[in-house]
Amino acid sequence: xxxxxxxPSRGTGSAAEHGGVTAAREGLTSVEAAxxxxxxxxxxxPAARRTPAWRLLLAQLTHLFAVMLWVAAVLAxxxxxxxxxxxxxxxxxxNGVFAFAQEYRADRAAQRLRELLPARVQVxxxxxxMSVEARQLVRGDLVLLAAGDKISADLTVQIGHGxxxxxxxxxxxxxxxxxxxxxxxxxxxxxxxxxxxxxxxxIGNATRLAGIQALTESADRPDSPLTVELHRLVxxxxxxxxxxxxxxxxxxxxxxxxxxxxxxxGVGVMVALVPEGLLPTVTLSLAxxxxxxxHGNALVRRLDAVETLGAxxxxxxxxxxxxxxxxxxxxxxxxxxxTVVVDGEGYSPEGSGHGPAAAMELAVTxxxxxxxxxxxxxxxxxxxxxxxxxxxxxALDVLARRLGATVVDPSQxxxxxxxxxxxxxxxxxxxxxxxxxxxxxALLPYCNSSAVAALAAVDELAGRGRRVLAITRxxxxxxxxxxxxxxxxxxxxxxxxxxEDPPRTDVQPAxxxxxxxxxxxxxxxxxxxxxxxxxxxxxxxxxxxxxxxNGADLPAGDEELGALLDRPEGxxxxxxxxxxxxxxxxxxxxxxxxxxxxxxxxxxxPALREADVGVAMGASGSDVAxxxxxxxxxxxxxxxxxxxxxxxxxxxxxxxxxLTYHLTDNVAExxxxxxxxxxxxxxxxxxxxxxxLALDIGTDMLPAVALGVEAPxxxxxxxxxxxxxxxxxxLLFRAFAVLGATEAFLSMTAFVTVLLGAGWRYGDTPSTSxxxxxSGTAFAVIAVAQMANAFACRSETRPVTRLALGSNRALLVxxxxxxxxxxxxxxxxxxxxxxxGGWPSTxxxxxxxxxxxxxxxxxxxxxxxxxxxxxxx
Numbered sequence: 117x118x119x120x121x122x123x124p125s126r127g128t129g130s131a132a133e134h135g136g137v138t139a140a141r142e143g144l145t146s147v148e149a150a151x152x153x154x155x156x157x158x159x160x161x162p163a164a165r166r167t168p169a170w171r172l173l174l175a176q177l178t179h180l181f182a183v184m185l186w187v188a189a190v191l192a193x194x195x196x197x198x199x200x201x202x203x204x205x206x207x208x209x210x211n212g213v214f215a216f217a218q219e220y221r222a223d224r225a226a227q228r229l230r231e232l233l234p235a236r237v238q239v240x241x242x243x244x245x246m247s248v249e250a251r252q253l254v255r256g257d258l259v260l261l262a263a264g265d266k267i268s269a270d271l272t273v274q275i276g277h278g279x280x281x282x283x284x285x286x287x288x289x290x291x292x293x294x295x296x297x298x299x300x301x302x303x304x305x306x307x308x309x310x311x312x313x314x315x316x317x318x319i320g321n322a323t324r325l326a327g328i329q330a331l332t333e334s335a336d337r338p339d340s341p342l343t344v345e346l347h348r349l350v351x352x353x354x355x356x357x358x359x360x361x362x363x364x365x366x367x368x369x370x371x372x373x374x375x376x377x378x379x380x381x382g383v384g385v386m387v388a389l390v391p392e393g394l395l396p397t398v399t400l401s402l403a404x405x406x407x408x409x410x411h412g413n414a415l416v417r418r419l420d421a422v423e424t425l426g427a428x429x430x431x432x433x434x435x436x437x438x439x440x441x442x443x444x445x446x447x448x449x450x451x452x453x454x455t456v457v458v459d460g461e462g463y464s465p466e467g468s469g470h471g472p473a474a475a476m477e478l479a480v481t482x483x484x485x486x487x488x489x490x491x492x493x494x495x496x497x498x499x500x501x502x503x504x505x506x507x508x509x510x511a512l513d514v515l516a517r518r519l520g521a522t523v524v525d526p527s528q529x530x531x532x533x534x535x536x537x538x539x540x541x542x543x544x545x546x547x548x549x550x551x552x553x554x555x556x557x558a559l560l561p562y563c564n565s566s567a568v569a570a571l572a573a574v575d576e577l578a579g580r581g582r583r584v585l586a587i588t589r590x591x592x593x594x595x596x597x598x599x600x601x602x603x604x605x606x607x608x609x610x611x612x613x614x615x616e617d618p619p620r621t622d623v624q625p626a627x628x629x630x631x632x633x634x635x636x637x638x639x640x641x642x643x644x645x646x647x648x649x650x651x652x653x654x655x656x657x658x659x660x661x662x663x664x665x666n667g668a669d670l671p672a673g674d675e676e677l678g679a680l681l682d683r684p685e686g687x688x689x690x691x692x693x694x695x696x697x698x699x700x701x702x703x704x705x706x707x708x709x710x711x712x713x714x715x716x717x718x719x720x721x722p723a724l725r726e727a728d729v730g731v732a733m734g735a736s737g738s739d740v741a742x743x744x745x746x747x748x749x750x751x752x753x754x755x756x757x758x759x760x761x762x763x764x765x766x767x768x769x770x771x772x773x774x775l776t777y778h779l780t781d782n783v784a785e786x787x788x789x790x791x792x793x794x795x796x797x798x799x800x801x802x803x804x805x806x807x808x809l810a811l812d813i814g815t816d817m818l819p820a821v822a823l824g825v826e827a828p829x830x831x832x833x834x835x836x837x838x839x840x841x842x843x844x845x846x847l848l849f850r851a852f853a854v855l856g857a858t859e860a861f862l863s864m865t866a867f868v869t870v871l872l873g874a875g876w877r878y879g880d881t882p883s884t885s886x887x888x889x890x891s892g893t894a895f896a897v898i899a900v901a902q903m904a905n906a907f908a909c910r911s912e913t914r915p916v917t918r919l920a921l922g923s924n925r926a927l928l929v930x931x932x933x934x935x936x937x938x939x940x941x942x943x944x945x946x947x948x949x950x951x952x953g954g955w956p957s958t959x960x961x962x963x964x965x966x967x968x969x970x971x972x973x974x975x976x977x978x979x980x981x982x983x984x985x986x987x988x989x
Contacts, residue, residue: 143240143258152254159253159269159319169216176212184354184390188383204387204805210813235268238491238505240313245493245504257316260491261307263534264716264741270323271301271314277532278310278598306743310598311491311534345842346398349775357389360786364793371796384805385789387812389782397774401824405767412759413751415734421746423771424729426764427837428635430682430709432700435641435648436583437507437733437752438714439655440617444511447582448614450573451478452566458518463494463501463510465517476519482587482611483516485551487523488544489532508583511615512553531595537642537694543600549591552600552607555644556586557691562602563588563609570612578646581654582614623655626755631684634836635761636709638687640697645690652688661685667692670699678703697723710837712757714749715741731757758833766828769912771842773823776851777902777909781816783856784863784898791864798879800887802867802894804952814937815899818930819906826910826924846912854978855908858971859901866963867894873959888954892942895953896964899938903931904968908975913983915976 144152176182185208193201235250240258250268253259259271261279273279273295280292283305292308295301301314303323320326365382369375405422409415416422436442445463449456454475460467469476492509494501494517503510516523524546531545541554552559556574560567563586570586577584588607594600630637637657641648645666652658662685670689671677677699681687689700697713701723704711713720713727721744724730732745733752742748749756788802803811870893874886882890906927907916922928941947942955956964 142243144254144256146241149241149254149257152256153252156254156319158251160251173212173216176216177208182208182212184357184386188387204809235266237268244495246495247504253316253319255316255319259314259316261312261314262491263307263309265307267301267303267305267307269303269316270318272317273297273299273301274313274315276310276312278534279307279312280309282306282308309536311532349843353389357386360389361386364790368793371793380805381789381793384808385786387805387808389786397820397824398771400821401767401770404825405763408763409760412763413749413753413756414760415748415750417746417748421729422764422767424710424764425747425760426766426768427710428712428729428761428764429837430636430704430711431630431757432638432640432711432713433754434714434716435639435643435651436617437716438754439623439639439651439657440619442507442617442752444507444583444615444617446511446515446613447616448577449479449482450570450577450612451475451482452569452609453478458515460514460518463503463514465494465501465514467518469519478610480519480521483512483519484521484523485589485610486512486553486587487516488529488546488551489542489553508615515613531593533595533598533600540642541600543595545593545595549589550594552588553585556584556612559586559588559607563607566609570609573612574644575646577612577614578644579650581647581650583617583647584644585613585615587611587613619651619655620753622753622755626758627656629758629833633761633833636682636684638681638689640689640692640700642692643690645688648688648690652686657686658688659685662687664688664690666690667696670696674699674703674706678707682707694720694723698726701726762828762832765832765837766826770824770826772847772912773826773909774820775843776847776855777820777823777905779851780855780859780905781811781902783852784859784901785811787860787864788894799868800882802864803891806951807895807953810941810951811898814941815934816902818933819902819927822924822927822930823906823909825926850978854974855905855971858974859898859905862901862967862970863894863897866897866960867891870957870960885954889957889960892948892953893956893960893963896938896942896956896960897967899934900964901967901971903934904971906931908972913979915979916972917976
C-alpha cells in the first residue's frame with residue numbers, strides 16, 4: 117500500500133473528476149516519452165557476464181570421462197594401434213560437441229524463458245498511473261516505487277515515505293540505506309521498505325550499474341543435490357573403470373598375454389565402462405523438463421531445480437492470487453450505522469451502493485479516506501477497465517468511484533505510513549486529520565466503542581470467505597517521523613469492508629492431485645483466520661481433522677511446529693509474519709520434507725531461500741521475491757505448482773531410465789573382455805574396442821536421449837515421491853543382475869554357438885571368417901537387445917506390453933536409426949572391416965531377434981516378482 121495517484125474519471129481516463137494535479141506530478145507526456153525513447157534507446161541494463169562458448173566447449177572436452185578417453189587414446193597410440201586412437205579421439209570430440217550443443221541450447225532456452233517475465237515499472241505519464249516495461253523507461257520519467265520493487269534505472273528521489281533500499285549488490289553493505297528527497301538511487305538495487313516518487317536520471321549503459329558491472333555478478337550458489345549426485349556417480353564410475361581395466365589387464369598378462377594385447381584389453385575395459393553420453397543426456401533431460409514447465413506457466417530459474425521439484429513432499433501456499441483469482445471487489449461495507457451493499461462488475465467504476473442514508477454517508481467518507489492511503493487504481497484501456505497496482509487497493513479505488521466519493525488531491529497528503537507486514541496498516545495525513553486502513557485486529561483495539569459491534573461483523577464477513585479491512589480516521593495528525601502514533605489517540609471506526617476474491621476453478625482438482633501424490637499442503641497467509649478457513653474448506657485444502665492456527669499461537673519449538681502442521685488433512689496458518697514463514701520452512705525440512713514455499717513480498721525472500729524450492733509469483737509478486745526463488749509462476753496459479761511437481765518427477769524418472777539403459781550396455785560390453793581374460797584367451801575376444809565405441813556412440817546415444825525426454829505418464833502423481841539417490845540398489849540390481857546379465861549371457865552364448873557351428877573348439881584359434889561372423893553376431897545381439905532394453909527402461913514397474921508404444925515417438929525414431937546404423941556397421945565392408953565384425957549368418961540374426969524377446973520376457977518376470985514382493989511386504 118503506497119502513494120496515492122490521481123484517478124481517471126468514469127469512462128474518460130482523465131484525472132479531473134478526482135481533483136486536479138500539478139504539472140510537475142503528471143510526469144512526462146506519452147509523446148515526449150516516445151521521443152526520448154527513440155533518441156536515447158531502450159533502458160537495457162548490462163547483462164550478467166556469461167561464460168564464453170569456447171570455454172563451455174573446452175569444459176566438455178576435459179571433464180573426467182573425457183580425460184579418461186584421452187588417456188585411452190594415448191595408450192592406444194603408444195601400443196601402435198593408431199586406428200583405435202583416432203577412433204577414440206573422434207568419439208571424444210563428437211561427444212563433446214554434442215554435449216556443448218545441448219548445454220548451449222539449454223542456456224539459450226533459459227534466457228528466452230526469462231524474457232517471458234520482463235521487469236515492469238509503474239510510472240506517471242499524462243497524469244495517469246500506468247505500468248510499462250523497464251526497458252521503456254526514459255530520462256525524466258516519474259517512477260513510483262514500493263517495497264519489493266527492483267530499481268531499473270538511476271533515479272533521484274522526489275518524495276519518500278519510510279523508504280529503505282538494499283544496495284548490497286552494488287556496495288556489499290547488507291544494511292539497507294534510507295534515502296531522503298534529493299538522494300540518488302542506483303539501478304539494480306531493491307526497495308525493501310516504504311514508498312517513493314523518483315525521477316529517472318540515467319538509463320542503460322549510462323547508469324552506475326554499467327560502470328561497476330563486476331559487482332552485480334551474484335555469487336555462485338552451492339551445487340544442487342542432483343549435481344552432487346552426478347559428480348559422485350562420475351567419480352565412482354571413473355574409479356571402477358580404471359581399477360577394473362588395470363586389474364583385468366594384469367590378470368591377462370599373468371595368463372601369458374603380451375604387453376600390447378594386455379594394454380589393448382585394459383583400454384577396452386575402461387572404454388566399455390565409461391557411459392560417454394551420460395552428462396549431455398542429463399543436461400538435455402533437465403532442459404526439456406524446464407521447457408515443459410514453461411509451457412505450464414512455471415519458469416525454472418535454475419535447471420537443477422527441475423529435479424528437486426519432483427521430490428517435493430510439502431507445499432506451503434499463499435491464499436490470495438494463488439488459490440484465489442486475485443480479482444478483488446468490495447461487496448459489502450459495514451458501518452456503525454448499518455450495512456451498504458455494493459453492486460458493479462469487475463473493475464468498472466459503473467455501479468452503486470444501497471443501504472441506509474447514514475450508512476451511505478459513512479461508507480462514502482470511508483472510501484475517500486481509504487483511497488488516500490493506497491496507490492492502486494482502475495485504469496481504462498480500450499473498452500475495458502483493468503487494475504494498475506495491488507488488486508485490493510484497486511478495489512478500494514473502484515468502491516470510491518461507485519459511491520461517488522470525492523478524493524483528496526495527492527498533493528494535500530503531507531505524511532504517509534506505508535503498509536508493512538509487521539504492522540498491517542497504512543496511513544495518510546491530510547487536511548482535517550489522518551486516515552488509517554488495515555487489518556481489523558491491528559486497528560480495532562485502538563478504535564472507539566463502535567469496535568465492539570464491528571468484531572461480530574468482521575467474523576461474519578470472514579466466515580463467508582470475505583477478506584476484511586478496517587477503515588478508520590482521526591482528527592489529529594498521527595504520523596511522526598514516518599511512524600503512526602496510536603499510543604495516546606483513539607481512532608474513529610468508519611467502516612469494515614468485505615472484499616470478495618473468488619477461488620480459482622482449477623484449484624480443487626490440483627489439491628486432489630497433491631493428496632494422491634502424497635504431497636501435503638498448508639495455507640500460509642496473512643489474512644484473517646476465518647477468511648482463510650472458509651476458502652480452504654471451499655477448495656478442499658482443509659479436510660475434517662485439519663488444523664487452523666494463527667501465527668502468534670504457533671509453538672515455540674520447531675519440532676512441535678513441524679508436528680502440528682504435518683498432517684494429511686491440511687493446515688491453515690493465518691496472520692503469519694515473514695519470520696513465521698521462515699520457521700515453518702525450517703521445521704518441515706527438519707522433519708524430512710522437501711518443502712516448496714510460495715511468496716510474493718520482499719519479506720518473503722528469506723523463506724523462499726530457506727525452502728528446498730522457493731516459488732514466487734510472476735504476475736503479482738515483487739522483484740525481490742522473484743530474484744530469490746527457484747520457480748516463478750507466470751500466472752500465479754496453484755495448479756501450475758502441481759504441474760511443475762509432475763514434470764519434476766518425470767525428469768527424475770528420466771534420469772533413472774537412461775542411467776539404467778547405459779549401465780546395462782556397459783555390462784554387456786565388459787563381459788567379452790572379462791571372459792577373454794579369465795579364460796586366458798582360450799575364448800576369443802567377442803567384440804573389440806572399436807565395436808564398443810560404435811555401440812556406445814553409434815547405436816546407444818539416440819535411444820538414451822529419447823529416454824531422457826520421456827513425457828510424464830498418467831501415474832506420475834500416484835503415490836509419494838521417492839526421495840532417494842538417483843542411483844540406488846534397485847537400479848544397480850536391475851541394470852547389472854537382470855538386464856545387463858541377460859544381455860551379456862545372450863551375446864556370449866550366441867558368440868560361442870556360432871564359433872562351435874563353424875568347427876571351433878575351446879582353446880583353438882578360429883579362422884578369420886568364422887571369428888568375424890561370430891563377432892558380428894555378438895555385436896548384433898547386444899545392439900538388438902539394447903533396442904528392446906530401451907523400451908523396457910521406459911518403466912521401472914510395468915512390462916512393455918502395458919506401455920503405449922507410440923507415446924514416445926522420439927524413441928521409435930531413435931530405434932529405427934539405431935537399426936539402420938547396425939546394418940551399416942555390419943553390412944558396409946569398409947566399416948565392418950574397420951570395426952572387426954562381419955555380417956552374421958541366418959542363425960546369428962535369429963539369435964539377435966531372439967535376444968530381444970528373451971530380454972523383454974526376463975524384464976517382465978522381474979517386474980512381476982518385484983510387484984508380488986511389494987504386495988507381500
